[in-house]
Amino acid sequence: MALHLSQWHFISVNGTVLHSMALQFTQWHFTAVNGTVLHSMELHLGQWHFTSVNGSSLHSMALYFSQWHFISLNGTLLQSMALYFTQWHFTSVNGISFHSMALYFSQWHFTSLNGTSFQSMALHFSKWHFISLNGALLQSMAFHFTQWRFTSVNGTVLHSMALHFCQWHFTSVNGTSVHAMALHFCQWHFTSVNGTSVHATALHFTQWHFTSVNGTSLQSMALHFSQWHFISLNGILLHSMELYFSQWHFTSVNGTSIQSMALIVIECTSIHSMALFSANGTSFQSMALKVIEWHLNLLSGTLLQRMALHFH
Known part of the structure; x- marks a missing residue:
């Protein structure tokens, strides 16, 4: 996969599920001609509008970006996805064999190509570059942003990742157990209601606040x-x-149930406040984090009822 986003152009040559995809953004226009699962996709983003009429598994997709808005109506497995960015809003309702998602925001580019037959992914954004190398599910992901770099090494259960960068938003919804995700960023707010492994996540970023209620895996x-x-x-x-x-570094070293976490935030200039409440499953016991002068207190109990993070 080679992605070149200077005129916002990329070409993706894939495996059995998604055979070929050529996306050309000049005035934000691309056309994708695909394989057996995803038959045809025509996306035109002049004022950021596209319509996709697809095959048997992915029935229809209509994406409309006026201020970067689109709606996607799809099949049965991934029931609903609603992502709202104040100037960038979209809703996606997806199907059974939908393993890939390509989302382009004019100042905020991202693409996500998923599934079992896609082993590697290389995405190059002009000032935002990351490389994702995947195994049978999603084994590892390395993201490199010029001023913002992180590396995430994951297992088999973690099929979805939603990342929001205040100037650079993207979200990735993967595998089979994530049924629905609704992301709403007004002042960076989103809610995710998921399947059997991840039951519910509600993240609200106004002053960067969110609540997360999760499942077992x-x-x-x-x-x-x-x-x-x-x-x-x-x-x-x-x-x-x-x-x-x-300018912002932290390290998290975890055990089997993640007993400890060390976060150090260096030179964060305009942090207002953040409160996080997390009600979780069985292996996570208790954590309360309060960062005022970038200070961390870790309190452990029996079930991990809540988590509070406060940044001043």
Whole structure:
């Protein structure tokens, strides 16, 4: 996969599920001609509008970007996805065999190509570059942003990742167990209601506040980007995560149930406040984090009823 986003152009040559995709953004226009699962896609983004009439598994997709708005109506497995960015809004309702999603925002580009037959992904954004190398499910992901770099090494249970960068938004909804995701960013707000492994996630970023209620395999995920922060609290399979932002660095070293987490935030200039409440599953016991002068207190109990993060 080679992605070139200077005139916003990329070509993707894939495996059995998604055979070929050529996306050309000059005035934000692309056409994708695909294989057996996704038969045809014609996307025209003049004022950022496209319509996709597809095959048997992916029935119809209509995406309309006026201020970057689109609506996607699809099949049965992934029931609903609603993403709202104040100047960038879209809703996606997806189908059974939908393993890939390509989303382009004029100042905010991203694409997500998923599924079992897609082993590697290389995405190059002119000032925002990342490389994702995938295995049978999604084994590892390395993201490099010029001023903002992080690396995430994941297991088999973590099929979805939603990342919001205040100037650079993207979300990725993967595998089979994530049924629905609704992301709403007005002051960076989103809500995610998911399937059997991830039951519900409600993230609200006005002053960067969110609440996360999770299931058993993926216990909690907390993403906070005020000046590009995030915290990821995961289950048994995700043992360690090292995230480095050039002015903003933190390291999280985790065990089987993630007993400890160390976060250091350096030179964050305009952090207002953030409150996080997380009610989780079985292996995560208790965590309360309060960062005022970038100070962390970790309190452990019996079930991990709540988590509070406060950034001043």
